[in-house]
Amino acid sequence: MRDSMIDVAVIGGGPAGLAAAATCAEAGLTTYLIDEQASPGGQIYRAIADTPVADRAILGADYWRGEALVAAFQRSGAVHLASALAWDVTPDLEVAVSVGGGSRFLRARRVIIASGALERPMPVPGWTLPGVMTVGAGQILLKSSGAVPSGRVVLAGCGPLLYLLAAQYRRAGAEVALILDTTPAANFKRALRHLPEFLLAGSYLAKGAELLLSAQRSVEIVRGVDSIVAAGEGQLRSVRYNVRGQEREVSADLLLLHQGVVPNVNLSMAIGCAHDWDGEQLCWSPRLDAWSNATVGGVAIAGDGAGIGGAAAAAERGRIAALDAARHLGVLSEAQRDLRAAGPRAALRRAMRGRRFLDLLYAPAPSFRVPADNAVACRCEEVVARQIRDCVALGVPGPNQMKSFLRCGMGPCQGRLCGLTVTETIAAARGVAPGMVGHYRIRPPIKPITLGEIALLPKSEAAIKAVARG
Amino acid sequence: MFARLPDLKERAVVRLTVDGRAIEARAGESVAAALLLSGVLVVRTTPVSGAPRGPFCMMGVCFDCLVSIDGEPNRQACMVTVRDGMQVERMQGARKVDP
Amino acid sequence: MGAFDVAIVGGGLVGTAVAYGLARQGARIAVLDEGDVAFRASRGNFGLVWVQSKGLGMPEYAAWTKASSDAWAGLRDALRDETGIDTAFARPGGFHVCLTDGEMERRREQNKRLHNQPDMVPYEVRFLDRKDALDLLPGLGPEVVGVSYCPLDGHANPLKLLRALHAALARRGAAYRSNTPVQRIERSGDAFALTTPAGTILSGKLILAAGLGNARLAPMVGMTAPVRPQRGQILVTERVAPFLKHPLVTVRQTDEGSVMIGDSLEEAGFDDRVGHAVVAMMADRAVKTFPALRGVRVVRTWGALRVMTPDGFPIYQQSAEHPGAFLVTCHSGVTLAAGHALNLAPHVAAGCLPDAAFAAFSARRFDVRAAA
Numbered sequence A: 001m002r003d004s005m006i007d008v009a010v011i012g013g014g015p016a017g018l019a020a021a022a023t024c025a026e027a028g029l030t031t032y033l034i035d036e037q038a039s040p041g042g043q044i045y046r047a048i049a050d051t052p053v054a055d056r057a058i059l060g061a062d063y064w065r066g067e068a069l070v071a072a073f074q075r076s077g078a079v080h081l082a083s084a085l086a087w088d089v090t091p092d093l094e095v096a097v098s099v100g101g102g103s104r105f106l107r108a109r110r111v112i113i114a115s116g117a118l119e120r121p122m123p124v125p126g127w128t129l130p131g132v133m134t135v136g137a138g139q140i141l142l143k144s145s146g147a148v149p150s151g152r153v154v155l156a157g158c159g160p161l162l163y164l165l166a167a168q169y170r171r172a173g174a175e176v177a178l179i180l181d182t183t184p185a186a187n188f189k190r191a192l193r194h195l196p197e198f199l200l201a202g203s204y205l206a207k208g209a210e211l212l213l214s215a216q217r218s219v220e221i222v223r224g225v226d227s228i229v230a231a232g233e234g235q236l237r238s239v240r241y242n243v244r245g246q247e248r249e250v251s252a253d254l255l256l257l258h259q260g261v262v263p264n265v266n267l268s269m270a271i272g273c274a275h276d277w278d279g280e281q282l283c284w285s286p287r288l289d290a291w292s293n294a295t296v297g298g299v300a301i302a303g304d305g306a307g308i309g310g311a312a313a314a315a316e317r318g319r320i321a322a323l324d325a326a327r328h329l330g331v332l333s334e335a336q337r338d339l340r341a342a343g344p345r346a347a348l349r350r351a352m353r354g355r356r357f358l359d360l361l362y363a364p365a366p367s368f369r370v371p372a373d374n375a376v377a378c379r380c381e382e383v384v385a386r387q388i389r390d391c392v393a394l395g396v397p398g399p400n401q402m403k404s405f406l407r408c409g410m411g412p413c414q415g416r417l418c419g420l421t422v423t424e425t426i427a428a429a430r431g432v433a434p435g436m437v438g439h440y441r442i443r444p445p446i447k448p449i450t451l452g453e454i455a456l457l458p459k460s461e462a463a464i465k466a467v468a469r470g
Numbered sequence B: 001m002f003a004r005l006p007d008l009k010e011r012a013v014v015r016l017t018v019d020g021r022a023i024e025a026r027a028g029e030s031v032a033a034a035l036l037l038s039g040v041l042v043v044r045t046t047p048v049s050g051a052p053r054g055p056f057c058m059m060g061v062c063f064d065c066l067v068s069i070d071g072e073p074n075r076q077a078c079m080v081t082v083r084d085g086m087q088v089e090r091m092q093g094a095r096k097v098d099p
Numbered sequence C: 001m002g003a004f005d006v007a008i009v010g011g012g013l014v015g016t017a018v019a020y021g022l023a024r025q026g027a028r029i030a031v032l033d034e035g036d037v038a039f040r041a042s043r044g045n046f047g048l049v050w051v052q053s054k055g056l057g058m059p060e061y062a063a064w065t066k067a068s069s070d071a072w073a074g075l076r077d078a079l080r081d082e083t084g085i086d087t088a089f090a091r092p093g094g095f096h097v098c099l100t101d102g103e104m105e106r107r108r109e110q111n112k113r114l115h116n117q118p119d120m121v122p123y124e125v126r127f128l129d130r131k132d133a134l135d136l137l138p139g140l141g142p143e144v145v146g147v148s149y150c151p152l153d154g155h156a157n158p159l160k161l162l163r164a165l166h167a168a169l170a171r172r173g174a175a176y177r178s179n180t181p182v183q184r185i186e187r188s189g190d191a192f193a194l195t196t197p198a199g200t201i202l203s204g205k206l207i208l209a210a211g212l213g214n215a216r217l218a219p220m221v222g223m224t225a226p227v228r229p230q231r232g233q234i235l236v237t238e239r240v241a242p243f244l245k246h247p248l249v250t251v252r253q254t255d256e257g258s259v260m261i262g263d264s265l266e267e268a269g270f271d272d273r274v275g276h277a278v279v280a281m282m283a284d285r286a287v288k289t290f291p292a293l294r295g296v297r298v299v300r301t302w303g304a305l306r307v308m309t310p311d312g313f314p315i316y317q318q319s320a321e322h323p324g325a326f327l328v329t330c331h332s333g334v335t336l337a338a339g340h341a342l343n344l345a346p347h348v349a350a351g352c353l354p355d356a357a358f359a360a361f362s363a364r365r366f367d368v369r370a371a372a
């Protein structure tokens, strides 16, 4: 990789990034796809090129749809930088990329961030115990290693992915002892208004019903769970939960938590893109124009990193952002761009149909977003919710002062996991909306890289002056 | 804790060590998956309180899977693919530097 | 919104240190601050409590700095007793590392000029070549030419200091108001009336400790605060088992184990972003200083804005036009925290900054220079 200028740098190799990169390369643009994973596919199509899972029914038809996307990407001529981390993008659109312990700048004329989604934290007491993992983690183990749990497994939380994994485990012949569903009963009433639209979106209906049914036939499901504690000394031994005022306890070897996914915004925040609080999806989303361009010049954001829309929507949003990049770079006229975008736009509308219903139905309960006093909010620095509330009482108004006072968000994950929890906990304690409280200020590198790696980056006369002191 | 499905596509066996003990993995797996599949649930103790931790997200977000790989401390086990002869050590608290 | 003995504008290290000192004298206090996102040097600094090299051009500043360093252990203990928070102050002696003969030569020269000043407070600074320095700093790289060492230098955890000051103020009943920027200051009879979006606050005394905000506020009470932002960038690493006891001007290990690497001097206006060339330069020097750091991971880099006067020295002044209004600002708020809380605050409480100790620090020195 030389430091010469390329046309488009796409960051992230899920459906959005794959579709964006293929569209750019097909339009004749020099395109690099930078992805942290060893193989393309992102989260939904994780390990699609090399999964050992032979029985295609286990992972399901939705998973294998990714094959076509990857094939199109591989045909397109876009360059794939695998196991490569994009850790910053400068105002001049130099993408800082770390591969194999060395960093370079890749100068691009346009950048498309397709960083995807993360699972929303579910900070219940005891969630740091070994033996507690996420549903997504369980799914990654299945997709990339063909691994299924062997002991007593409890799934807890809410959202389609929870039931998807239950169904995948069932098809793989793995047993799930119990599903603790935390979906608040009141959600259904709020979501009802959007049910007709959801029903029109045939694919969702089919998928939703299938998931629920296949899960229900085989597993005990407890609904209306309103608190969960992972218990054990040094390792998970049991799960305590509360349902309609009753406390119960089950022994467990593995607890998989999940309450939906949220945009992965560390990179877009670190480079200064404006973000807004999304009151329905309960997360930060980048502020974008109609072509997915962010508020930082030359940068577009596509896929779940731009707001959760699911895999089908992600690919279409990737195409739309790519077409506008091609227009900016002069290979498409405005009219050509609009013409070519018509198909993806229509497909995007179809894919997004029913999304509001899902968002409202599966909105996680406040008690699972704003943790109990003794629950760890920041896993890296082991900060519990009570400390956050104590600091609010001292007058701390937001997450940045909180970080200074408690070190929450200062660990190696740089607030990826605790950011939403800390913001929502402060907001609840202050009695204001999360949008008023704000988010951590994220700084490069968005993931730790070695000092030696940074030391080898290019320097300048001005930098020497600014640092060397006599 | 975890086991491989019986009817997987054939993948080459990869041999590595964990704290000196030999384990087997399959080509293409992450170090974290290899550890979990060989029964290693606790991969480190934290530098803050010494509490035990194991892999949590498996996708590079949580940094709970930090291990030393071939002498390099604090690597994300879920983001590194296994290689034959790899030496993995569990992290005990903060890493060291030897001046 | 209330009436107080003293209103302090600014909730950074300077404002809260003075406020804490005043609270110890029993004053009813309000600290008014901006919100979560603000230029707040107190959250972005390097944490040195530093003596060597301070005061070339103003020996009074050297003495004031040394006095604060001497008082720091008392501040640490008082804050620990009151709040349970350990600010991790230690004074093991500090180093300035030189990587070329030229740097070493300039360093000697500067030190000579500093200590040859008339009325300079005497203290020990030693120059060591690499071989001798290795005894105290094992692991120094082969490119290190030599060091200067001063036993008075130390460091503290500046974030814990800020939190401890806030916690101590809360315990002593002081009101802290965030999201309350002061927009206007007027006289209302004997009192100062401070206009904020949350209402008006009345106070008998007023302390301007708003960092860079002082430039705008000081003229409202008949003073000038010619402060400008000067950017510094810092890198911080993952936690490392203790390996470095002494602070260096550019590398130190915190009580939590992370290694801080700093810090640049740049005129960049109100831009607090990081620039890779500068970060690379600092990383390069740190690796040359301690080659073993090469493999340690950097978790974050940041830029923060120093509050800088034209000559780099603090401003301590009472308004002649509006007695009771004080201006307090400096660019070494960690080092001087003990001085502000224990040495300056009692004079403010008494309503008088004695000329003998404080005349040199008045911002009027800049008028004189401008006129000359």
Ligand SMILES: Cc1cc2nc3c(=O)[nH]c(=O)nc-3n(C[C@H](O)[C@H](O)[C@H](O)COP(=O)(O)OP(=O)(O)OC[C@H]3O[C@@H](n4cnc5c(N)ncnc54)[C@H](O)[C@@H]3O)c2cc1C
Pocket: A011, A012, A013, A014, A015, A016, A017, A034, A035, A036, A037, A041, A042, A043, A044, A045, A062, A084, A085, A086, A087, A114, A115, A116, A117, A118, A119, A135, A136, A137, A139, A140, A161, A164, A261, A264, A267, A302, A303, A304, A305, A309, A310, A311, A312, A314, A446, B059
């Ligand atoms: C663990 C998990 C499992 C999921 N499983 C399913 C599922 O089975 N079915 C379903 O419908 N939906 C699933 N989802 C939802 C899924 O996120 C989306 O539907 C879809 O994958 C979004 O596609 P995307 O292209 O926006 O991002 P993703 O598919 O998330 O891809 C983003 C890619 O970018 C990479 N990346 C991010 N930042 C950087 C960077 N700075 N440098 C380099 N690379 C970077 C990531 O490693 C990832 O490979 C899952 C989500 C998660 C978090």
Ligand SMILES: Cc1cc2nc3c(=O)[nH]c(=O)nc-3n(C[C@H](O)[C@H](O)[C@H](O)COP(=O)(O)OP(=O)(O)OC[C@H]3O[C@@H](n4cnc5c(N)ncnc54)[C@H](O)[C@@H]3O)c2cc1C
Pocket: C009, C010, C011, C012, C013, C014, C015, C016, C032, C033, C034, C035, C038, C039, C040, C041, C042, C043, C044, C045, C046, C047, C048, C049, C050, C180, C181, C182, C183, C209, C210, C211, C212, C213, C214, C217, C231, C232, C233, C234, C263, C304, C305, C306, C307, C329, C330, C331, C332, C333, C334, C335, C336
């Ligand atoms: C990179 C860097 C490294 C440093 N290293 C060291 C070091 O090693 N040792 C050392 O001693 N010092 C160091 N310093 C300097 C030290 O951080 C500062 O001297 C100190 O923090 C200044 O404190 P302050 O309270 O005056 O300013 P700030 O911390 O900037 O606080 C000013 C406060 O006033 C508030 N404010 C502004 N306007 C208004 C208004 N109108 N109304 C209400 N509130 C207002 C702001 O929101 C802010 O909270 C460093 C600084 C930097 C930038």
Ligand code: FES
Pocket: B032, B054, B055, B056, B057, B058, B059, B060, B061, B062, B063, B064, B065, B066, B076, B077, B078, B079
């Ligand atoms: S398991 Fe979360 S980062 Fe590896």
